Every structure is written in structure tokens, then in C-alpha cells.
Amino acid sequence: MLYLELLIQGIIYGSMYAIIAVGLTLVYGLLRILHVAHAGLFALGGYLGLLITNATGSLLLAMPLAAAGVGLVGMVVYRLCYHPILDRPPYVALIASIGLFIAMEEIYRLVFGPYGLTYNDVPLQSQIAFLGMNLRTAELAIVFGSVILLGTLSYLAQKTRIGVAWKATVDDPQMAASFGIDPLKVRYLNFFIGSGLAAIGGIFISLLSNLVEPTMGGVPSYKALAIIVLGGLGNVTGTLIASLVLGVVEAFGTIYIGHLMDRDAIAFAFLILVLMIRPQGMLSGR
Amino acid sequence: MLKKRIFMVMVIGLAVLITYAPLMAAETIKIGFHAPLTGFAASDGKSASEGAKLAAEQINAKGGVNGKMIELVIYDDQAKPAQAIPIANKLIGQDKVAIGVSGSYSGATRSAAGVFQEAKIPYISAYAIHPDITRAGDYVFRTSFLGEVQGRGGAKLVGDTLGKKRVVMITLQNDFGKSLAAGFKSAADKFGITITNEYQYSMKDRQFGSIVAKVKSDNPEAIYASGYYFTAGPLVKQLRAAGVSVPIIGQEGYDSQKFIEIAGDAAEGVIITTSLDRDSDVPETKDFIAAFEKKAGFKADMVAASGHTAIMVAAEALKKANSTDPRAIRDAVAETDLKVSTGTIKFNKLGEVLKAVQNQIVKGGNWHRHSVIDDPELLAPPAE
Numbered sequence: 263m264l265y266l267e268l269l270i271q272g273i274i275y276g277s278m279y280a281i282i283a284v285g286l287t288l289v290y291g292l293l294r295i296l297h298v299a300h301a302g303l304f305a306l307g308g309y310l311g312l313l314i315t316n317a318t319g320s321l322l323l324a325m326p327l328a329a330a331g332v333g334l335v336g337m338v339v340y341r342l343c344y345h346p347i348l349d350r351p352p353y354v355a356l357i358a359s360i361g362l363f364i365a366m367e368e369i370y371r372l373v374f375g376p377y378g379l380t381y382n383d384v385p386l387q388s389q390i391a392f393l394g395m396n397l398r399t400a401e402l403a404i405v406f407g408s409v410i411l412l413g414t415l416s417y418l419a420q421k422t423r424i425g426v427a428w429k430a431t432v433d434d435p436q437m438a439a440s441f442g443i444d445p446l447k448v449r450y451l452n453f454f455i456g457s458g459l460a461a462i463g464g465i466f467i468s469l470l471s472n473l474v475e476p477t478m479g480g481v482p483s484y485k486a487l488a489i490i491v492l493g494g495l496g497n498v499t500g501t502l503i504a505s506l507v508l509g510v511v512e513a514f515g516t517i518y519i520g521h522l523m524d525r526d527a528i529a530f531a532f533l534i535l536v537l538m539i540r541p542q543g544m545l546s547g548r
Numbered sequence: 549m550l551k552k553r554i555f556m557v558m559v560i561g562l563a564v565l566i567t568y569a570p571l572m573a574a575e576t577i578k579i580g581f582h583a584p585l586t587g588f589a590a591s592d593g594k595s596a597s598e599g600a601k602l603a604a605e606q607i608n609a610k611g612g613v614n615g616k617m618i619e620l621v622i623y624d625d626q627a628k629p630a631q632a633i634p635i636a637n638k639l640i641g642q643d644k645v646a647i648g649v650s651g652s653y654s655g656a657t658r659s660a661a662g663v664f665q666e667a668k669i670p671y672i673s674a675y676a677i678h679p680d681i682t683r684a685g686d687y688v689f690r691t692s693f694l695g696e697v698q699g700r701g702g703a704k705l706v707g708d709t710l711g712k713k714r715v716v717m718i719t720l721q722n723d724f725g726k727s728l729a730a731g732f733k734s735a736a737d738k739f740g741i742t743i744t745n746e747y748q749y750s751m752k753d754r755q756f757g758s759i760v761a762k763v764k765s766d767n768p769e770a771i772y773a774s775g776y777y778f779t780a781g782p783l784v785k786q787l788r789a790a791g792v793s794v795p796i797i798g799q800e801g802y803d804s805q806k807f808i809e810i811a812g813d814a815a816e817g818v819i820i821t822t823s824l825d826r827d828s829d830v831p832e833t834k835d836f837i838a839a840f841e842k843k844a845g846f847k848a849d850m851v852a853a854s855g856h857t858a859i860m861v862a863a864e865a866l867k868k869a870n871s872t873d874p875r876a877i878r879d880a881v882a883e884t885d886l887k888v889s890t891g892t893i894k895f896n897k898l899g900e901v902l903k904a905v906q907n908q909i910v911k912g913g914n915w916h917r918h919s920v921i922d923d924p925e926l927l928a929p930p931a932e
Contacts, residue, residue: 264765271757278755368586376590377846378778380809389789396791401757471754471782473810477588481752513758517747520759524721524750 267395268513274401276509277408282463282482283489283501284412285336285456291432291496292452294352295344296487298359300460301479302366303339307332307461308474309370312379321385325465329458336457337450345449363483370476378475386469400469407466411459412502424451432496485526488533494543504544508532576619577612579604579862580639582632582660583651583855585624588751591778591806592851596651596674597622598844599855603863606839613867620859621645625656632656636663645669646866647877649858651851654678654723661688670865670878674858675800675851678723679930682899687878689899691858691890692823694929695724698799699731701821701905701921702772706797707739709907709919710819712770716763717746718756718783720801725774728799732772735926744768749775754782760790770794776801781810788814795819803850808913815910819918823890824853825906827917836889850890857888900929 282304289297307328314324343362347354386400419425430438431448439445463482468474489508493500508529515528523531536544581600584593600620608617621643625631632652639645640663648664648671650657657676664671665685673681673688677695682688693701706712715736719729729746736743745766747759763771773783773796780802787796788811800822808815828834836856840848865880886893891903905927909918921927 264761267761267765268758271761274757275755371586371590376594377806378591378810380806384812387789389791395761396789398789467754470757470786471810472785472812473754473778473782475778476590478754480588516749516758517762520748521746524748525753526750 263394266393268517269510270395270397272510272513273506274404274509275512276506277405278463278466279485279489279509280412280502280505281408281459281466283486283493283505284415284498285458285460286486287490287493287496287498287501288452288456290490291498292428292449293344293348293355295355296352296359297344297456298356298483298487299339299343299362299366300456301483301486302363303332303336303457304460304464304482305366305370305474305476305479306335306464307457308464308468308478309374309379310461311465312381312468312474315385316382319383321465325462328465329461332461332464333454333458336453336460339457340449340453363479367476367479374474374476376476378473378478380472380474381468384469384472398470400466403469404466407462411462415455415459416498424448428452481526485529488529492533492536492543494545497543497545500543500545507544576617577866578619578621578643578645579859579866580621580623580636580643580645580648581651581859582623582625582635582639582648582656584627584653584656585622587626587628589627589653591804592653592776593624593627593651595804595844595849595851596855599840599848599852599857600649600651600674600859602836602840602843602852603856603859605843607860607863613863614870618863618866625652625660627653627656629655629659632660633663636660640664640667640669646872646874647671647862647881649855649862650674650676651855651858652676654681657681658684664688668878669874670862670881672858672862672881675854677727679727686882686899687874689861689881689895689901691861691893691901692854693800693903693905693927694731694900695727696731696734697927697929698821698905699728699733700735700926701731702728702797702799703732703735703739703741704921704923704926705819705821705905705907705919706770706772706795707736707741709921710770710795710797712795713740713742714769715741715743716766716768716771717743718759718763718771718773718775719746719748720774720776720779721748721750724776724801728774749779749783751776751779753779756783756786759783760786760792763787764790764792768794771796773798774801777804777807777810781807781815784811784818785814797821800850803908803915805847805849805915808910808915815913817910819907819909821905821921822850822908823903823906824848824850824908825917825920826908826915830887832887833889853889857890857893860888861886861893896929897931898929900931902927902929 310328311324389396427443493504583596623635650673654676661684673690675692719725798820802820803822869876869880904922907918908915
């Protein structure tokens with residue numbers, strides 16, 4: 263019984279990680295950039311979602327608006343921060359990204375205050391009895407929301423023209439360009455979708471904790487990196503599997519080895535363990 | 549040409565500043581203050597510095613200290629030990645403060661305390677709880693409880709006042725949480741408490757799903773959980789959402805209106821050990837609560853009251869010493885006997901304070917008095 267409950271908590275953690283890490287792995291797959299500022303966009307999603315929900319009373323309205331807004335900001339981040347330095351070595355973009363992330367945290371602090379924001383009335387808090395457990399609607403929404411969003415994304419990537427173009431560009435940018443695919447368009451789309459998903463992740467997390475704070479991107483900023491490494495850099499399926507596995511490992515780990523190491527330490531110990539056995543990650547990249 | 553002119557103006561400006569700065573400075577007495585104004589602890593830094601500024605304003609409105617205005621020199625230490633050391637050196641060497649006050653966490657305060665002790669400039673920790681801070685030496689004082697002392701108070705509250713014996717602990721893994729847990733455990737036997745399990749979490753955790761599931765299956769009579777409002781708010785909310793209905797006992801880290809805002813209805817009935825009594829009849833406390841809300845625009849919390857307290861103690865010592873000699877100021881601090889918002893401040897030989905623990909409970913969305921623990925033997929701080 264307890265094990266089942268921990269497993270479900272692990273799947274909830276994993277769903278949150280998945281929706282954040284997918285955007286990061288998309289950027290890495292396309293541009294070979296470790297996009298740390300992704301976590302800053304995740305926090306921005308939390309802020310926009312909360313502010314719109316508080317203003318309109320509708321989470322259903324806030325989700326797409328926040329996702330679209332943050333998606334646009336993601337495109338701007340690409341244009342202003344990464345586009346001018348694409349020809350530099352990858353660490354240049356990494357340093358720029360870390361700098362941008364720190365700046366974003368401090369901007370949130372200045373604009374929204376250091377204390378964090380809370381919902382006037384937190385949505386999706388009704389409880390559902392499930393096999394003797396009390397789950398919150400928000401927890402179910404996180405799991406099913408992630409499955410639906412990521413499923414839709416995968417469908418679009420397989421079945422639409424732009425999806426195929428995107429996959430082609432990831433596989434071989436020069437070849438794709440010679441077939442008339444505009445790489446810039448693909449990159450913008452990439453940042454729009456990845457950042458939008460991060461925004462949804464930010465809203466999901468705020469529903470559980472009822473707290474959106476300037477530093478809420480702190481943990482995702484490095485844990486999402488661990489996840490995409492675990493999944494085999496740039497491999498979307500691997501990232502999803504790694505997210506779920508890590509979520510479950512953390513859920514059990516915090517209870518049974520929590521007195522030895524904290525949650526982050528468990529995650530990184532697991533990462534090291536996996537990399538010792540499979541240096542290419544759980545599923546290898548290309 | 550233009551550049552040269554600007555340069556000349558700057559040089560002249562600098563020369564004027566250097567010549568007259570000591571004259572200007574002579575009209576004020578400087579109190580050094582460092583707090584985390586940015587970074588993860590920025591909210592506590594804001595409360596602490598607003599409390600400190602309020603104290604300085606109140607003192608200056610009453611004519612300052614021996615005819616001189618006091619001036620706060622405030623730096624941002626981001627709650628980082630590595631930032632606190634250069635800041636302490638700057639406060640002592642460059643700003644020439646008469647006394648230093650920490651509005652920061654234990655890590656930063658421990659580092660700065662060593663520097664102040666070395667320079668033999670008096671230093672007061674407003675709310676950092678690590679035992680080693682005052683052990684830096686005889687120039688270092690603390691106006692708040694030690695973590696261990698408050699943990700022992702928590703054990704009395706749980707085992708004696710509430711009569712709950714089977715307890716699960718949820719401990720924040722840092723100086724604050726660990727010393728509270730140590731204090732609670734050391735007094736648990738005395739009050740017949742059995743600790744059935746203890747879980748640890750880190751400062752960055754906001755999602756407690758798995759700990760909540762395990763606590764539920766442990767089925768304790770009460771939960772003793774350490775944390776700050778930004779970890780405790782989500783924790784309490786998630787415990788209650790999962791159907792855990794036993795009493796939750798916290799401590800001064802919860803002590804903020806923000807905790808109630810985050811946890812919402814789940815906060816009702818949570819009891820904490822702290823040092824600010826909202827329902828106090830003591831004029832110093834009542835006046836502080838009213839004045840703080842008016843100045844800062846948000847409700848007073850433990851950290852704000854502690855920042856205010858430490859500056860009041862510093863100013864009183866400067867007044868009594870009536871001298872710029874650090875030794876005289878230090879001796880005046882040691883002899884403090886002052887009624888302030890958090891109680892009556894008197895120091896023991898180690899520079900620790902002995903005062904009653906104020907237990908507060910959340911009722912109707914606000915903190916209110918639950919009970920007071922005034923047991924000098926249980927709450928005695930170490931003397932060496």
C-alpha cells in the first residue's frame with residue numbers, strides 16, 4: 263500500500279520533470295546548447311499562470327495564455343541571447359545562459375517581490391479517494407496533462423509538415439536546409455514549444471505548493487540537465503523515461519535513504535550510477 | 549577633451565569627499581548591518597532590514613544616541629558565508645562602524661562573527677541560531693534563542709502542554725533544522741515522547757508527496773516539523789490535503805503571515821514556538837507590531853522583530869557606553885537589561901539571552917497566543 267502510494271508520488275514527480283526537461287532536450291538536440299535559462303522561463307510560466315488565474319479566476323484560460331506568452335519570450339531569448347553566438351564554442355552559450363538565468367531570478371525578485379506569490383483560491387484542490395489514498399485533482403491533472411501534451415507533441419512531430427521539417431533539421435541541418443527548410447523557423451518553433459511546455463510545468467508545480475517564488479527555477483535548472491544526460495542527450499524518448507525513473511527513485515529514496523543524502527544527492531548519485539553502467543545514457547542520443 | 553574634463557571633475561569630487569568625509573561622519577554613529585537582500589533568503593533579509601530601519605528611525609526620532617544620529621550601513625550578504633567575510637571587513641575597516649548586527653542566517657553570521665571578534669568590535673546576531681556564533685568570543689552576542697533551546701521548548705509544548713507522545717519529526721537539513729531537532733530529541737525523554745520516525749528534506753524542496761505518504765502510514769499523534777515559511781507552507785498544505793489531521797508543531801521559521809497565505813485553511817491549528825507574541829499586552833511589543841505594519845506595509849514577523857530588537861540593544865549600549873572605545877561598548881552590551889518587542893534582553897556570560905518561548909497558533913487566518921513556556925531551567929542557554 264505504502265509502496266503503491268510512493269510509486270504514484272514518483273510518477274507525479276516524474277511527470278513534472280518530463281514536461282520541463284523535454285524543452286531542454288529539444289534545444290540541445292537542435293543547437294547543442296545547454297539552455298540553463300529554460301528554468302527561468304519555467305518560473306516565468308508559474309508567475310504568469312498565477313497572475314492570470316488570480317485576475318480572471320480561470321486556470322483553464324491562464325494555462326494557454328501563460329504558455330503562449332512564455333513561448334514568445336523563449337523565442338526572444340533565442341534571438342537575443344543564442345542566435346548571435348551560435349558560431350562560438352558551446353561553453354560560450356552555456357555561460358550566457360547561466361548569466362541570463364541569474365538575471366531572470368533577480369528580475370522576478372525586483373518585479374514581484376522576494377516573498378513569493380500565492381493563489382487567491384488555489385485551483386484543483388478537491389480530493390479524490392483512490393484505492394484508499396487521498397489524491398488532489400491537481401496531482402492527477404499533472405500526470406494526465408503531461409501525457410496529453412507530450413502525446414500531442416509527438417503526434418505533431420510525426421504527422422505534420424513542420425514536425426517532419428523539425429525532425430529533419432535535428433537529424434541533419436545542412437541536408438534539411440538544402441531541401442528548402444528554413445532552419446531559423448524551425449529554431450523559433452523549437453523555442454516556442456519548449457518554453458511553452460516549461461511554463462505549463464511551472465503552473466503545475468505551483469498548484470501543489472501554492473507558492474511562486476523568484477528562485478523556483480533553481481532546482482529544475484540543474485536537475486533537468488541531469489535528466490537529459492540520463493536520457494541520452496537530445497533523445498526525447500530517453501528524456502521521458504529518465505524523468506519518470508528519476509521521479510520514482512526520488513520518491514522512494516527520500517524515505518529510505520533520506521537520512522543519508524537529500525533528494526538532489528540521491529538524483530545525482532543515481533545519475534553517476536547509470537553513467538558508470540551506460541556512459542551514453544539510458545537511451546543513447548544520436 | 550570632454551573625457552579629460554569629466555575625469556578632472558571626478559578627481560576633484562573624490563578629493564572633496566576624502567577631505568570632508570570624516571567631518572560628515574562625525575555627526576553620526578554607524579551601526580553595521582548585513583542581511584540577505586537578494587538570493588533565496590531575500591524575504592527574510594527584507595523583513596530583518598525593515599525591522600532594523602524602523603528601530604533606527606525610532607531612535608533618531610527621539611534625538612538619537614547622546615546627541616548623535618545613528619546611521620545604518622547595510623550590505624547584502626545573500627546568506628552566504630563567503631560574502632559575509634568581506635562585508636565584515638568592509639564594515640570594520642572602511643565604514644568604521646561602532647558595532648555590527650547580523651540580520652542574516654547562521655552560515656553568514658558565523659563567518660562574520662569571527663571577523664568582528666578578531667577586530668574586537670562588538671557584534672550582535674539578531675536571529676541566527678547556530679551555537680558556535682557566540683563561541684567566536686566575548687565580543688559576540690545573540691538576542692534570539694539558540695536552536696537547541698527552542699527545540700527543547702518544542703518538546704515541552706508537544707509532550708506536556710498538548711500531551712502527545714508518539715511523534716514523527718520532519719527535519720530541514722541545515723543548521724537551523726538540525727539544531728532544533730537536536731534540542732527536541734534531548735528533551736523528548738523528559739516529556740515521555742517517543743520519536744517513531746524522522747525524515748529529512750533540503751531547503752530547496754517544495755514537493756513533499758513521498759514524505760507525506762510515509763507519515764500517513766506512520767500514523768503519529770503529532771508531527772514536529774522544522775522549516776521556513778516557504779518550505780513549511782507547502783509541507784503543511786500537502787499533509788492536510790492527504791488527510792493527515794494530527795497536530796503539526798513548528799517553530800520560528802514558520803513565523804510569517806506568508807506561511808498562512810501559502811498553506812491557506814491547512815494552516816489553521818498549527819502551533820509554533822517563537823519569540824513574537826501577537827496578542828501581547830506589553831507596550832513594546834504592541835507598539836512594534838503596529839509601527840512595523842505602518843512602515844513596511846506588511847505584517848510583522850519574528851525576523852522583523854528580531855532585527856528591530858538587535859538594533860535597539862545596540863543603540864542602548866552605545867548610549868550607555870557614551871564612548872567610541874569598542875571595549876566600553878562591548879561592556880555596555882554585556883550589561884544590557886532592555887525591554888523590547890521580543891521580550892526582556894539580558895545576556896549570560898557567553899552572550900546568550902534567556903527569555904520565555906511564545907507559542908503561537910493559527911486561528912482565523914492570523915497568528916494568536918496559544919501558551920507561553922517560561923521554564924528557566926529547560927530554556928537555559930549554554931554559558932560557555
